[in-house]
Amino acid sequence: MLNFQIQSDSEVPASKQLFAQIQFAIASGQYPPAHRLPSTRQLAMITGLHRNTISKVYQQLEENGLVESIAGSGIYVKLHEHENRVSESDSPVAASIKAIKEGIDRVLELGCTIDQVKELFTEEIDWRISCCDRVVVTVPQRDLDAGKIIQQELKNTLGIEIELIELEQLPQILAEINFGTLITNRYFIKEVLAIVPPNSFRVIPIDIYDYNKELQLIKALPPQACLGIVSLSEGTLSVASSIVNSQRGDDLLVLTSSLSDRDRLRAVIRTAHTVIAGYTSYDRVKAEIVAMREDLIRIPDVISVDSYISEKSIKLLQRELSLKKIK
Numbered sequence: 001m002l003n004f005q006i007q008s009d010s011e012v013p014a015s016k017q018l019f020a021q022i023q024f025a026i027a028s029g030q031y032p033p034a035h036r037l038p039s040t041r042q043l044a045m046i047t048g049l050h051r052n053t054i055s056k057v058y059q060q061l062e063e064n065g066l067v068e069s070i071a072g073s074g075i076y077v078k079l080h081e082h083e084n085r086v087s088e089s090d091s092p093v094a095a096s097i098k099a100i101k102e103g104i105d106r107v108l109e110l111g112c113t114i115d116q117v118k119e120l121f122t123e124e125i126d127w128r129i130s131c132c133d134r135v136v137v138t139v140p141q142r143d144l145d146a147g148k149i150i151q152q153e154l155k156n157t158l159g160i161e162i163e164l165i166e167l168e169q170l171p172q173i174l175a176e177i178n179f180g181t182l183i184t185n186r187y188f189i190k191e192v193l194a195i196v197p198p199n200s201f202r203v204i205p206i207d208i209y210d211y212n213k214e215l216q217l218i219k220a221l222p223p224q225a226c227l228g229i230v231s232l233s234e235g236t237l238s239v240a241s242s243i244v245n246s247q248r249g250d251d252l253l254v255l256t257s258s259l260s261d262r263d264r265l266r267a268v269i270r271t272a273h274t275v276i277a278g279y280t281s282y283d284r285v286k287a288e289i290v291a292m293r294e295d296l297i298r299i300p301d302v303i304s305v306d307s308y309i310s311e312k313s314i315k316l317l318q319r320e321l322s323l324k325k326i327k
Helices: 016-027 040-047 051-063 092-109 116-133 141-158 167-176 187-195 212-222 234-251 262-271 282-295 311-320
Strands: 065-069 073-076 133-139 163-166 180-185 200-206 226-231 253-258 275-277 300-306
Touching: 016 040, 016 051, 016 092, 016 167, 016 187, 016 234, 040 051, 051 073, 051 212, 092 116, 116 200, 133 167, 133 187, 141 163, 141 180, 141 311, 163 167, 167 187, 180 187, 187 200, 200 234, 200 311, 212 234, 212 275, 212 300, 226 234, 226 262, 226 311, 253 262, 275 282, 282 300
Parallel strands: 133 163, 133 180, 180 200, 226 253, 226 275, 275 300
Antiparallel strands: 065 073
16 A cells, blocks of 8 residues: 555546545554655655645645654654554563653653652543543544444444544533543544643544555456445545545546445446445445345445454554453
């Protein structure tokens, strides 16, 4: 996925293709927090785009709160307050001790005494424990179905009650409740942080599944094949369509459908050679195929995407909420 590709003959503007690919790389954790993005020169060599075009894409990513520019250093994936820079080569215990020591040293450098550091750490831990009492998924109303996918998957994997609240309703909720944990797709993190006041709800952006397996399947489809993509979320369909277009261009016909549009769904099933369906959509797609079987010239292969949230984010939430692994 990180081998960015631009289809010059596509109807989708090159800048939009690149933006969608980088945005997805960040949202899926392939470019983790604090990761340095390629320079405009490097990306120009990879994609063939003008550096001014790439600069505009980086500017748009920064405006969306996904990256930040550090003068004289480069463009980095934005590191939010709860996210720590820890080397993956460190063991969990060693990494934890290292992070704690560095945190204490930093607070002492800011002028606090060791007693104050102890008090601050205790307050932070107590606050995080309090935030576990209420867990809420929030997304904008325009892509509420993405929130429904997140809510369902977290209920299944964490085994706890998860609320779903539209982002537009969040100010009212925050006015009534002091503490809680807010979970959102990283695509929406800027909008959420703009609403949540300090020291209230704990905000945790989740990474989505990287779809590497599905992308390899898409690359292997024969020329002029028809790919169907079905999801509960319109936003997911839009991103998926852009990503596939950047990989295959006009060489592959892509048809998308949400579950709410049955006529469109049936049209995808009639036409597509292969259908990729989110796990919340898979059973519905299979049921429609059974209902349409006698009218179908060809039965499409249906591939189920088993998850929407990355395994890393699930494990993070299990630790944050002090949960045991759900089997």
